[in-house]
Amino acid sequence: MNRKRNTAISLAAAVLSGVLVYSIYVVQLRHVQEQEMVRVVVPKRFIAAGERIAAEDLTYMPLSRSAVNEAMLLQPQEADGWEAVVPLGVDEPVLKWKLDRYRLMPNRSESTFQIPRSYVLSVSNGIRAGDRVMVYVTGENTASVRLFDEPVTVASVKSSNNVEVDNADQSNLMSLADNDKERMYASRRDANAMIDYVNLNLTEEQWMRIDEQCKGGGKLVIAYSPTSFDAVQDGRSEEQ
Template identity: 60%
Template sequence: MSRKRSAGISVAAALLSVSVVYGLFHMQRLQLEKQETVAVVVPKRFIEAGKRLEMEDLIYRRMPRDTLDKDMLLDASAVAGMETVVPLGTNEPILAWKINRYRLLPAGSESTFQIPREYVRSISNGIRAGDKVTLYVSGEGEPSRRLFEELVTVASVKSSGNTEIDNMQNSNLLSLADDDKARMYASRRDANGMIDYINLNLTEPQWLLIDGYCKEGAGKLVIAFSPESLNVPAERTGEGS
């Protein structure tokens, strides 16, 4: 009986020893792999051009360090919120030139429409090119309501002289490029001129819905600035408290 117990202990010790050796080998292999590879940001699925990337669309993929391209992106948080310039394949390393922060150009499913002045009841004076706006429809004899759940991108805002409304000494778009919210606020506050023309990036169904409501004069648009343009939470702008 003692001999059987001794044999069992020996077998268990041998198995434990093998497990420890394998575990150490596996850890060493992982450490070596990390030293020789780098994690790059890739999409989980195929992404069409003109789509906004969210964190849930992105994962990391390890690849040999000597194949790393200077344009490959390594930080998913810096990629989230960008829009795709070209389609992205599943697990394809995302290159800097394939995404863009600026959304003045229409996405793949959109076109830029100038909204006729007779279609508009009011426009928030703080709106600038590149902003996100909320569209409401207001009509006689029926309650006003939000037209689209999604926000709409402003392509441009112009005065009656067909000049872009901005502060030329402190451009809103340059401030947007530098992610300088203080300068963006100052450019909106100090810019002169009334908005006479506004161009919006819309899908065809969105434009047809607007045209259907407004062309007979029964409904008009109310175009409101959204705090998402500056990535400022609503409660800080006094709208969500």
């Protein structure tokens, strides 16, 4: 009887020991997997906002798998030829939202329309390429209304000499990307010319609405909206 009981106890102890060993193995395996290193893309040097990135500007840095997220680039070729939306520090993992290829190009549902001068009553002298603007319509026989609920993107602002209106020393786009509100303000005060032509990225429906309103006697008022600066701040807040 005692022999059977001892045998049963030994078997139970062996099973428990096996379970304990397996549990330790699973925990260690999971720990090793979490500590497994993944190579992510980082800059070799400081890259300023607005600067176009080349593959040779980038290298790899090992990072634990648990710290890697979907926004991080794993191959330098993914950033080759793209533009830095915000400054990129040395050895800082490159995130997809910090890059853009054609910042002033219209999206798939838009086209870039030059607004005829005869359609425009006034343009805020502070607007610059890359800004988001509100569009209003007014006129003697037209009720004053805001045409679109959301602001639209300015593709370019040109002088009468077909020169982009901006601050030659510190462009608005660079200041916007650097999150530098003071320089943005200064660049709008120290522009190199008056605005004569405005190009907006619009959907076909938006352009048709503008055309219809202006052919009916309305005039456009194009006003700067601070959402351009806010969008950069929001993007940084989400990252943090």
